[in-house]
Amino acid sequence: MSPFWQTVSGILASIGGAGFIIFCIVKFAVNRIADQLTIQYKNELDKEILKIKADLENDSHSYQAKFDKEFNLYGKLVSSFFEMVKVVYWLFPSGLDFPPTDESKKKAFYEKRYNDAYEPLRMAQLSLTSSSIFISNDIYERFNKILSLCRTQYNLYLTCNPMVDANGSRAILNTKMECIQRTTQIQTEFDSLIVDLRTYIANQLK
DSSP states (O other), rough: OHHHHHHHHHHHHHHHHHHHHHHHHHHHHHHHHHHHHHHHHHHHHHHHHHHHHHHHHHHHHHHHHHHHHHHHHHHHHHHHHHHHHHHHHTTTTTTOOOSSSSSHHHHHHHHHHHHHHHHHHHHHHHHHHHHGGGSOOOHHHHHHHHHHHHHHHHHHHHHTTTSSTTTTTTHHHHHHHHHHHEEEEEHHHHHHHHHHHHHHHHHHTO
C-alpha cells in the first residue's frame, strides 16, 4: 500500500468502522477511475501509433512512386542517348575506321552513316523534351549539352565528312579535326553522366 493510502487509512481507522467502509469505497472508486484513465490513454496512444504508421506508409509509398518514375525516366533517357551517341560516333570516329576501298561503295557507306544518325538524334531530342519537367535542371543541362554536341556533329557532316576533299583548305581540315575531338568529348560527357546517375540511383536505394 502506498504512503498516501496508509495515511488515509490511519485517519479513517481512528473514525471507526464507518470510516473503514468509506475508505474501501473511495479506494475502489479511485482505482476504477485510474483503470479507466489507463485504458482511455492506451486507446488514444494506439490510435496515434496507427496514425503515425499510416503516415509513414503513405510517405514510403509516395517516395517509392517518385523513385520509380525517376528510374523509368532515366532509363528511357539513357537508352535513347546511348543509341544517339553510338551512331554519332561513326560520323567522325576518333579510333580506327574501315570504310570500303571502292569509291562508289565508300560514298554510299558514308551517306548511310549520315542517314542512320537522323532517327536516334530525333528520338533523343524527343525523350529529353518529354522528360524535362520531371528531372533536375542540372541533369537536364547535362543531357542537353550532349545532345547539342551530337547535333553539331550531324550538321557539320555534310560539309566535312571524309568524302569531302579539303583541297588544301585549312578551315575544312581544322573543322574535321575539331569534329574528331568533339567525338571524344561526347563520349567523355556521356560516360561521366552515366557514372553520376548510377551513384544517384544507388544512394536512393540505401
